[in-house]
Amino acid sequence: MLAGEMQYQFDDEHINIPTNYSLLLNCIHSGRRIHESNLNSNGEIVIVTFHSDILKKVYQREFPILFQQPQNKVTNQSSEIVNNEFLIKKYIEGLLFYFENPSLVSDEILILKLKEIILLLSQTRNAETIQVILSQLFSPITYTFKQIVEANLFLQIGIEELAQQTNLSVSSFKREFKKLYNDSPANYIKTKRLERAAELLLISDERITDIAFDCGFNDLANFTKSFRDKYDITPTNYRLKLNNK
Structure with missing residues (x-):
């Protein structure tokens, strides 16, 4: 312009x-x-x-x-x-x-x-x-909606950018997501990230901050609160409890 x-x-x-x-x-x-x-x-x-x-x-x-x-x-x-x-x-x-x-x-x-x-x-x-x-002029690869969602689950990107990756507007992305996953993008993605974090707390010696980052959270306080809301325990105590068992 x-x-x-x-x-x-x-x-x-x-x-x-x-x-x-x-x-x-x-x-x-x-x-x-x-x-x-x-x-x-x-x-x-x-x-x-x-x-x-x-x-x-x-x-x-x-x-x-x-x-x-x-x-x-x-x-x-x-x-x-x-x-x-x-x-x-x-x-x-x-x-x-x-x-x-x-x-x-x-x-x-x-x-x-x-x-x-x-x-x-x-x-x-x-x-x-x-x-x-x-x-795309020379390698016209087209990914499915689910391939794009699963590939970006643990990256620190928002719904708007994820919609861009699928080549849809935000509203169209949300409608398609609801149809395929029977859940909202925000809730589904947060749940998957927390489940992955719980796995890593059990099998990994990584710092909790690093695990939060690797699972797509960019704020430790937000991760801790979300984790406690889902599992009724803090990430630190979750790891200690499982290790003691």
Whole structure:
């Protein structure tokens, strides 16, 4: 977005794309659209489209990591908001120069500009998610809803991010979750994390803080309270009681 603000609409949710931000989007998915937030404003947008056939020709001998399916990443996420950092802003300025002076454009320059934006995207703070999305051009792996949920159970991510991984809005994710698990995401995930923590307290000598972290809790006090609510005993006493037996 060079000026104004756009909205990305999918399912029953809208994501705002403000000035100086970009949306990286897998265009394969239908039922989604981008439109101006304010019809009275003059929005200005630059669109760069990546075609897999062209990319294969450009990167015949040096296929970048950004197009390779990341290991141990179970997600169907197909969009990401990217902050246009300084170098990307300068890239867009250079791109606009060629838009305004098309007679200066050659195939060699186009190839260089394509490689440049790929390199810049690989260096942003969103690089990991960008790799997930761009790799879908060449490795169209689709995971089931349950595969994604089970793979992320013990990671420190919230419902919104989990919904992103399944490529659904939060409300659609909750409806699908309820249908498959007959429980709310928050309750099911917390229960599974506490059950895993109870197992680790029995078989592991790890510190309780580390066990809480490994099971997806980022706050020891919250973990202790949740554990006591479920098992009627603190994690420390649970471990001592079992060890004494």
